[in-house]
Amino acid sequence: MQGGIAASGSSRPTFRVVGPCPWPRVRQSSRAKTSDGGVNAQRHGWERLAPAQQWLLENILSSEPAGEDERPVKQTQDTTWSLNLRAAQQYHTRERHLRVPREHVERLETGGAPAGRQDHADGAEMDKLGTRLDNTRKRADKLTGQRRADLDRLGMRW
Known part of the structure:
Protein backbone atom coordinates (compact mmCIF):
# COMPACT_ATOMS: atom_id res chain seq x y z
CA MET A 1 0.00 0.00 0.00
CA GLN A 2 1.41 3.43 -1.02
CA GLY A 3 0.01 5.45 1.87
CA GLY A 4 -3.29 5.80 3.57
CA ILE A 5 -4.93 3.93 6.42
CA ALA A 6 -4.54 0.22 7.08
CA ALA A 7 -6.16 -1.89 9.82
CA SER A 8 -3.73 -2.98 12.53
CA GLY A 9 -3.32 -6.61 13.49
CA SER A 10 -4.82 -6.33 16.99
CA SER A 11 -8.34 -7.32 17.95
CA ARG A 12 -9.29 -3.71 18.64
CA PRO A 13 -10.52 -1.74 15.63
CA THR A 14 -7.64 0.76 15.43
CA PHE A 15 -5.93 2.17 12.41
CA ARG A 16 -2.37 3.14 11.65
CA VAL A 17 -1.10 5.39 8.92
CA VAL A 18 0.98 3.62 6.30
CA GLY A 19 3.41 5.79 4.39
CA PRO A 20 3.74 9.57 4.49
CA CYS A 21 0.93 11.37 6.27
CA PRO A 22 -0.17 14.69 4.73
CA TRP A 23 -2.26 15.76 7.74
CA PRO A 24 0.39 17.69 9.68
CA ARG A 25 1.16 19.59 6.48
CA VAL A 26 -2.53 20.36 5.96
CA ARG A 27 -2.85 21.58 9.53
CA GLN A 28 0.24 23.74 9.17
CA SER A 29 -0.90 25.24 5.88
CA SER A 30 -4.35 25.96 7.30
CA ARG A 31 -2.71 27.90 10.12
CA ALA A 32 -0.52 29.79 7.66
CA LYS A 33 -3.51 30.72 5.48
CA THR A 34 -5.59 31.92 8.41
CA SER A 35 -4.69 35.46 9.36
CA ASP A 36 -4.66 36.50 13.00
CA GLY A 37 -7.43 38.97 12.22
CA GLY A 38 -9.66 36.21 10.86
CA VAL A 39 -9.11 33.97 13.86
CA ASN A 40 -9.60 36.89 16.26
CA ALA A 41 -12.88 37.77 14.59
CA GLN A 42 -14.05 34.20 15.12
CA ARG A 43 -12.86 34.20 18.75
CA HIS A 44 -14.74 37.43 19.51
CA GLY A 45 -17.93 36.12 17.88
CA TRP A 46 -17.69 32.63 19.41
CA GLU A 47 -21.31 32.55 20.55
CA ARG A 48 -22.50 33.11 16.97
CA LEU A 49 -20.57 30.10 15.62
CA ALA A 50 -22.16 26.72 15.03
CA PRO A 51 -20.93 23.92 17.31
CA ALA A 52 -19.05 22.34 14.40
CA GLN A 53 -17.22 25.62 13.73
CA GLN A 54 -16.30 25.95 17.39
CA TRP A 55 -14.99 22.37 17.37
CA LEU A 56 -12.87 23.06 14.27
CA LEU A 57 -11.36 26.19 15.79
CA GLU A 58 -10.59 24.43 19.06
CA ASN A 59 -9.15 21.26 17.55
CA ILE A 60 -7.56 22.37 14.29
CA LEU A 61 -6.32 25.87 15.11
CA SER A 62 -6.01 25.44 18.89
CA SER A 63 -8.18 28.50 19.38
CA GLU A 64 -10.59 29.28 22.21
CA PRO A 65 -13.22 31.94 22.91
CA ALA A 66 -11.94 35.43 23.66
CA GLY A 67 -12.16 36.50 27.28
CA GLU A 68 -14.00 39.62 28.35
CA ASP A 69 -10.68 41.46 28.81
CA GLU A 70 -9.72 40.68 25.19
CA ARG A 71 -12.84 42.16 23.60
CA PRO A 72 -12.04 45.13 21.36
CA VAL A 73 -13.06 48.57 22.55
CA LYS A 74 -15.53 50.19 20.18
CA GLN A 75 -14.49 53.70 19.24
CA THR A 76 -16.94 56.58 19.45
Missing part, protein backbone atom coordinates in the same frame (compact mmCIF):
# COMPACT_ATOMS: atom_id res chain seq x y z
CA GLN A 77 -17.29 59.17 16.70
CA ASP A 78 -15.42 61.68 18.86
CA THR A 79 -12.52 59.26 19.40
CA THR A 80 -12.36 58.53 15.68
CA TRP A 81 -12.47 62.25 14.86
CA SER A 82 -9.62 62.99 17.30
CA LEU A 83 -7.47 60.27 15.69
CA ASN A 84 -8.23 61.63 12.22
CA LEU A 85 -7.46 65.19 13.33
CA ARG A 86 -4.21 64.03 14.91
CA ALA A 87 -3.24 62.37 11.61
CA ALA A 88 -4.02 65.60 9.74
CA GLN A 89 -1.99 67.66 12.23
CA GLN A 90 0.94 65.26 11.93
CA TYR A 91 0.84 65.48 8.13
CA HIS A 92 0.51 69.29 8.22
CA THR A 93 3.47 69.62 10.60
CA ARG A 94 5.65 67.49 8.35
CA GLU A 95 4.54 68.76 4.91
CA ARG A 96 3.43 72.33 5.79
CA HIS A 97 0.15 71.89 3.87
CA LEU A 98 -2.97 69.77 3.86
CA ARG A 99 -3.16 68.91 0.15
CA VAL A 100 -3.10 65.19 0.81
CA PRO A 101 -3.25 62.76 -2.14
CA ARG A 102 -6.28 60.46 -1.90
CA GLU A 103 -4.07 57.35 -1.68
CA HIS A 104 -1.99 58.65 1.23
CA VAL A 105 -1.94 56.65 4.47
CA GLU A 106 -0.61 58.32 7.62
CA ARG A 107 1.12 56.27 10.31
CA LEU A 108 0.14 57.26 13.86
CA GLU A 109 1.80 56.12 17.06
CA THR A 110 -0.99 55.17 19.45
CA GLY A 111 1.13 55.08 22.60
CA GLY A 112 -0.72 52.20 24.22
CA ALA A 113 -4.20 53.48 23.40
CA PRO A 114 -6.89 50.92 22.62
CA ALA A 115 -6.24 49.18 19.34
CA GLY A 116 -8.10 50.69 16.44
CA ARG A 117 -8.35 50.01 12.76
CA GLN A 118 -5.39 48.45 10.98
CA ASP A 119 -3.22 48.44 14.06
CA HIS A 120 0.25 46.92 13.88
CA ALA A 121 2.32 44.89 16.30
CA ASP A 122 4.59 47.86 16.98
CA GLY A 123 1.74 49.96 18.37
CA ALA A 124 1.23 52.07 15.24
CA GLU A 125 -2.09 52.73 13.61
CA MET A 126 -2.57 53.46 9.94
CA ASP A 127 -5.04 56.22 9.06
CA LYS A 128 -6.29 56.55 5.46
CA LEU A 129 -5.90 60.30 5.68
CA GLY A 130 -6.21 61.10 1.97
CA THR A 131 -9.48 59.23 1.59
CA ARG A 132 -10.82 60.64 4.83
CA LEU A 133 -10.09 64.26 3.90
CA ASP A 134 -11.50 63.78 0.41
CA ASN A 135 -14.73 62.39 1.87
CA THR A 136 -14.81 65.21 4.45
CA ARG A 137 -14.61 67.79 1.64
CA LYS A 138 -17.57 66.16 -0.09
CA ARG A 139 -19.60 66.18 3.15
CA ALA A 140 -18.44 69.56 4.47
CA ASP A 141 -22.01 70.77 4.98
CA LYS A 142 -22.55 68.01 7.57
CA LEU A 143 -19.55 69.00 9.75
CA THR A 144 -20.04 70.75 13.06
CA GLY A 145 -18.66 74.26 13.36
CA GLN A 146 -15.90 73.12 15.71
CA ARG A 147 -14.70 70.36 13.40
CA ARG A 148 -14.72 72.68 10.40
CA ALA A 149 -12.72 75.25 12.41
CA ASP A 150 -10.19 72.57 13.40
CA LEU A 151 -9.55 71.77 9.75
CA ASP A 152 -9.53 75.44 8.73
CA ARG A 153 -6.69 76.06 11.24
CA LEU A 154 -4.67 73.46 9.35
CA GLY A 155 -5.32 75.15 6.01
CA MET A 156 -7.88 72.70 4.68
CA ARG A 157 -8.87 73.54 1.11
CA TRP A 158 -12.57 73.05 0.63
